[in-house]
Amino acid sequence: MELFDQHSHYQPAESKPLAERMRPRSLDDFAGQEHVVGQSTLLGQAVRQDRIFSIIFWGPPGCGKTTLARIVTAESGAYFVHFSAVLSGVKEIRAVIDEARDQIRLHKRPTVVFVDEIHRFNKAQQDAFLHHVESGLLTLIGATTENPSFEIIAPLLSRCRVLTLKPLDEDSLHSILNRALNDDEHGLGRHKLLLTKEAARHLIRISDGDARTALNSLEMACLLTMARQGPCREGEKRQILIEDIEQAIQRKALQYDKAGEQHYNLISALHKSLRGSDPDAAMYWLARMLEAGEAPMYVARRMVRFASEDIGNADPYALRVCLAAVDAYRFLGSPEGDLALAQAAVYLATAPKSNSLYKAYGLVQQAIQKTGALPVPPHIRNAPSQLMKNMGYGHGYKYAHDYKDAYVRQDYLPEKLQETIFYSPMKRGYEKQIKQRLDDWRKKT
Numbered sequence: 001m002e003l004f005d006q007h008s009h010y011q012p013a014e015s016k017p018l019a020e021r022m023r024p025r026s027l028d029d030f031a032g033q034e035h036v037v038g039q040s041t042l043l044g045q046a047v048r049q050d051r052i053f054s055i056i057f058w059g060p061p062g063c064g065k066t067t068l069a070r071i072v073t074a075e076s077g078a079y080f081v082h083f084s085a086v087l088s089g090v091k092e093i094r095a096v097i098d099e100a101r102d103q104i105r106l107h108k109r110p111t112v113v114f115v116d117e118i119h120r121f122n123k124a125q126q127d128a129f130l131h132h133v134e135s136g137l138l139t140l141i142g143a144t145t146e147n148p149s150f151e152i153i154a155p156l157l158s159r160c161r162v163l164t165l166k167p168l169d170e171d172s173l174h175s176i177l178n179r180a181l182n183d184d185e186h187g188l189g190r191h192k193l194l195l196t197k198e199a200a201r202h203l204i205r206i207s208d209g210d211a212r213t214a215l216n217s218l219e220m221a222c223l224l225t226m227a228r229q230g231p232c233r234e235g236e237k238r239q240i241l242i243e244d245i246e247q248a249i250q251r252k253a254l255q256y257d258k259a260g261e262q263h264y265n266l267i268s269a270l271h272k273s274l275r276g277s278d279p280d281a282a283m284y285w286l287a288r289m290l291e292a293g294e295a296p297m298y299v300a301r302r303m304v305r306f307a308s309e310d311i312g313n314a315d316p317y318a319l320r321v322c323l324a325a326v327d328a329y330r331f332l333g334s335p336e337g338d339l340a341l342a343q344a345a346v347y348l349a350t351a352p353k354s355n356s357l358y359k360a361y362g363l364v365q366q367a368i369q370k371t372g373a374l375p376v377p378p379h380i381r382n383a384p385s386q387l388m389k390n391m392g393y394g395h396g397y398k399y400a401h402d403y404k405d406a407y408v409r410q411d412y413l414p415e416k417l418q419e420t421i422f423y424s425p426m427k428r429g430y431e432k433q434i435k436q437r438l439d440d441w442r443k444k445t
Helices: 042-048 065-076 090-107 123-135 170-182 197-207 211-229 242-249 261-275 279-291 296-314 317-332 338-350 356-371 386-390 431-443
Strands: 055-058 079-084 111-116 138-144 161-164 193-195 238-240
Touching: 042 065, 055 065, 065 079, 065 111, 065 138, 079 090, 090 111, 090 123, 090 138, 123 138, 170 193, 170 197, 170 211, 193 197, 193 211, 197 211, 197 242, 211 238, 211 242, 261 279, 261 296, 261 338, 279 296, 279 338, 296 317, 296 338, 296 356, 296 431, 317 338
Parallel strands: 055 138, 055 161, 079 111, 111 138, 193 238
Antiparallel strands: none
């Protein structure tokens, strides 16, 4: 199985990238993703009881999908086949199936097939696996950065459990970097290196939850540090400075603290620039945050909120633009996806503004807090049974489509709140049409 097995070609450890050398070999060494690998989780229990099942790991690059697949297989003692969705076709799949039958017949050993980038499988390739996953001949573990619901055929997806992985948090990345710096056998321990706080902060920020990026950048910075400082004395350690990290990743560290005042100042500047209809300032503050290492999805979430809070129905399309930008960024990642966020920022800045929806929802919340759980008026209650009909549920309800323009005047709010107006649209953008429509309806008796 040399064509598929990742162990088939010998490669000296030193020639492998640091990220490859530092792959955890057990769940105990795995950092992060506690919601997936914790002792009380489904996967954690399955691995510890040697009862693994077909899985699709869905998550961003560098979050541990491939590593988890290897750990799961190693802990189970199964025969492991690393299969590339890009390089292999149906012919190679059949060879894997034949080998799986031999493993069962000759060694009584199950086969786990790990398919990296499984979203690149076409329908014929997925169909070729389907029957053998269903029969139990193969246990399928796939890894994808794309939504499995859209990329994997329903019959195969129904036979797998989708486990969603998240970008690694700062604590997990800290742990991974420290382990690499102190590991003499697989990591950088013999070089006696120390990562300064500023350098670590910048490296973690720029890695954006990607352990592979963090480790490979650390390895480059290590080379730069050793070349700059030369041999160190007995008992001393070379310091990896923020300048080494900047040179290694070719990104200057802007003054920014994602947990401090600068973080809130910049997001405030972006929000106020959007509200003030200044596309140039909006793009500037957006870029400042992204270049400094802010999580792009945090900025995207704030813009989605802005679309409802400061634009609302003055331009209902603004919300769709923001959500499309979120999807585009998830599909492309950085730096390509940054432009989609910039496009959304410019659209928001140049759209007509209204906070009517924001104010209306606030008034509704206040009313609920003040009046409590008021009963639903009987005439708009659901009446699925004769008993409920006898109790007056639904009695007197006017079906709007039976009236001219599909509108009829009747009360829909609880009795204590009747005639209350929460939503008052502005005379701007599409809300101008909404206001006219509401005014016309309210004039009718």
